[in-house]
Amino acid sequence: MVYVIRELRALDIFALDRMYASLSKRSKLFLHLGYLGFDSVGVSWFQMHAAILLSSIKVVRKSMKRLFPLSVLFSLVIVSEKGTIIGFSFVKLKGRFERGGWWGELVMGLRDDHHRKGLGSKLVGASINQARSEDVKEIFLTVLKINVGAVRFYGNHGFKMKHTAKDRVRWRGKEYDNVEMWLDTTIPNPRYDCPKQAQAMFIKEKKQD
Numbered sequence: 001m002v003y004v005i006r007e008l009r010a011l012d013i014f015a016l017d018r019m020y021a022s023l024s025k026r027s028k029l030f031l032h033l034g035y036l037g038f039d040s041v042g043v044s045w046f047q048m049h050a051a052i053l054l055s056s057i058k059v060v061r062k063s064m065k066r067l068f069p070l071s072v073l074f075s076l077v078i079v080s081e082k083g084t085i086i087g088f089s090f091v092k093l094k095g096r097f098e099r100g101g102w103w104g105e106l107v108m109g110l111r112d113d114h115h116r117k118g119l120g121s122k123l124v125g126a127s128i129n130q131a132r133s134e135d136v137k138e139i140f141l142t143v144l145k146i147n148v149g150a151v152r153f154y155g156n157h158g159f160k161m162k163h164t165a166k167d168r169v170r171w172r173g174k175e176y177d178n179v180e181m182w183l184d185t186t187i188p189n190p191r192y193d194c195p196k197q198a199q200a201m202f203i204k205e206k207k208q209d
């Protein structure tokens with residue numbers, strides 16, 4: 001099976017909601033996004049959809065980066081041969097360093113039936129490369145402490161744990177501890193140092209034993 005990683009297009013947006021809606025309860029808890037899926041429709045759903053949609057148009061994104069940088073997202077999707085969205089990643093700009101360059105927050109997820117086949121690794125590499133090309137010097141993310149697989153996954157890709165249980169996340173009436181992890185994108189990493197990787201990448205699914 002061949003998959004393609006490419007930038008999200010405006011027309012992908014509802015397929016992305018469908019993909020998120022199809023995730024297991026556990027993956028939704030791990031992602032706990034209040035702005036994807038049709039059961040989250042509300043003010044923040046509309047705001048984020050507008051930001052995702054406008055950011056998906058390169059020329060608009062360029063102007064937004066100058067005028068409203070904190071609304072800018074760099075979004076990638078991983079798509080199967082049939083054109084189905086298997087996973088997505090967002091790097092949302094969060095601030096600008098005085099020394100120049102940006103920091104942003106990464107969120108990503110794959111369909112449950114596509115975990116642990118190496119696809120997440122390709123997607124995180126592509127997201128980091130794309131962010132780098134947009135002068136994002138540091139990327140942070142938060143993961144639930146109980147999501148030990150994802151903590152290991154991001155650790156494998158150079159993210160360092162900064163705080164544990166910094167914030168408590170409330171999701172569907174329960175509270176969870178969060179772990180914050182940071183990546184300095186200026187440090188070379190042979191796992192994803194590959195120019196032009198972000199735009200289009202064709203990868204073969206790892207054969208299951």
Ligand SMILES: CC(C)(COP(=O)(O)OP(=O)(O)OC[C@H]1O[C@@H](n2cnc3c(N)ncnc32)[C@H](O)[C@@H]1OP(=O)(O)O)[C@@H](O)C(=O)NCCC(=O)NCCS
Binds near residue numbers: 030119148
């Ligand atoms: C986290 C996620 C993006 C990883 O993508 P993936 O395609 O499954 O990961 P890869 O196959 O590229 O890498 C697998 C490696 O990461 C680590 N890993 C990933 N998931 C793991 C799990 N559930 N348990 C233990 N280790 C795990 C392991 O080191 C694993 O290597 P191994 O399979 O040889 O043991 C994906 O599992 C996912 O979408 N999870 C649900 C949503 C989520 O948790 N998102 C992160 C919150 S921001």
